[in-house]
Amino acid sequence: MEFFSNIIQYLSIYSLNGVLAVALFAFWLIFRSYILRRPLPESPKPKKTLETLKGLTRRTRWYFILILSLYIGFYTIKFPIRARATVDQVFFLTLLLQIGLWGTWWLKYWASATFKEAKEKDSARATAIGILKILGQSILWSLLVLAGLANMGFDITTLVAGLGVGGIAIALASQKILGDLFASLTLILDKPFVVGDFIITGEVRGNIEAIGIKTTRIRSLDGELLIMPNSDILESRIQNFKVMEKRRALLTLGVVYPTPLEKLQKISGILKEIIEAYEEVQFDRVHFKEYGPYSLNYEAVYFVNSPKYKTYISYVEKINLDIYERFKKEGIQFAYPTQTLYIDGTSTSAGPFKSGTKE
Numbered sequence: 001m002e003f004f005s006n007i008i009q010y011l012s013i014y015s016l017n018g019v020l021a022v023a024l025f026a027f028w029l030i031f032r033s034y035i036l037r038r039p040l041p042e043s044p045k046p047k048k049t050l051e052t053l054k055g056l057t058r059r060t061r062w063y064f065i066l067i068l069s070l071y072i073g074f075y076t077i078k079f080p081i082r083a084r085a086t087v088d089q090v091f092f093l094t095l096l097l098q099i100g101l102w103g104t105w106w107l108k109y110w111a112s113a114t115f116k117e118a119k120e121k122d123s124a125r126a127t128a129i130g131i132l133k134i135l136g137q138s139i140l141w142s143l144l145v146l147a148g149l150a151n152m153g154f155d156i157t158t159l160v161a162g163l164g165v166g167g168i169a170i171a172l173a174s175q176k177i178l179g180d181l182f183a184s185l186t187l188i189l190d191k192p193f194v195v196g197d198f199i200i201t202g203e204v205r206g207n208i209e210a211i212g213i214k215t216t217r218i219r220s221l222d223g224e225l226l227i228m229p230n231s232d233i234l235e236s237r238i239q240n241f242k243v244m245e246k247r248r249a250l251l252t253l254g255v256v257y258p259t260p261l262e263k264l265q266k267i268s269g270i271l272k273e274i275i276e277a278y279e280e281v282q283f284d285r286v287h288f289k290e291y292g293p294y295s296l297n298y299e300a301v302y303f304v305n306s307p308k309y310k311t312y313i314s315y316v317e318k319i320n321l322d323i324y325e326r327f328k329k330e331g332i333q334f335a336y337p338t339q340t341l342y343i344d345g346t347s348t349s350a351g352p353f354k355s356g357t358k359e
Contacts, residue, residue, distance in 0.1 A: 254295025
């Protein structure tokens with residue numbers, strides 16, 4: 001009689017836990033159907049949360065839910081120690097696999113959602129995000145594999161040490177390549193410049209055409225395509241002219257010494273009037289600066305309200321031509337290098353100085 005009662009007791013326990021496992025699996029199917037059918041809200045935050053939940057739900061494998069349901073349902077049964085260890089091991093390995101699937105999807109979703117605009121407009125940044133995604137997935141799966149091997153009873157200490165030595169050897173062999181790779185990620189994520197910017201780095205100046213994994217392509221002012229290693233660019237000072245809001249122009253000109261005082265007094269006003277005639281130009285100052293070796297020098301400063309070099313140099317040209325025309329009307333002569341020689345007390349203007357001229 002006791003034998004039959006024990007059988008009935010075990011059957012009832014198995015039945016109850018089996019029903020619990022089936023109920024958990026059915027609940028998951030209902031929950032999955034509910035989540036996947038829900039429409040996305042318009043608000044950004046709830047929309048992002050639901051998108052993440054839907055993505056993780058789609059990546060959840062049915063066999064993981066089945067094993068999880070059975071594990072929870074039958075966990076209270078008094079298995080032998082060896083059998084319980086096997087059940088725990090199977091569940092743990094399945095859990096690691098599912099975590100890997102979740103993590104792989106989430107890294108892909110994060111890269112796509114966070115840098116969606118960059119992927120469409122900045123191919124270099126999209127490349128960097130792709131590299132980060134691959135690195136993240138590689139690290140994730142490496143850790144999961146090591147955890148799985150350790151759970152199965154393998155000694156991973158030797159394996160980790162071997163990987164460490166191998167990693168050091170690979171790093172030393174590819175030090176330059178890795179340096180350029182991390183420099184590329186720094187350039188793209190930190191963004192000291194982007195494609196289209198005009199920069200000066202060292203003796204190189206030009207427009208950025210492309211930022212690659214190893215090199216950056218710069219189109220020089222002469223039209224040459226310069227290819228520079230990313231690590232070399234980071235090690236030098238970078239001047240970025242694209243981010244400026246306006247450009248400063250310094251105008252220096254000289255007039256001849258015999259210019260009458262009344263004309264000298266008018267020059268500052270003339271320069272100011274010419275500069276202020278352009279709406280895109282902001283006048284700053286103008287002064288009679290100094291007595292030069294062969295000229296009376298004036299200095300004017302103004303700003304062109306545009307970061308573009310072509311716009312800047314066009315206004316500089318217009319202002320220079322206006323000054324030439326106005327000085328010609330006013331009878332003001334520009335100075336140029338001259339020498340005055342004294343022979344027997346007679347002053348003679350020698351015109352432009354030429355080396356080797358003898359009197």
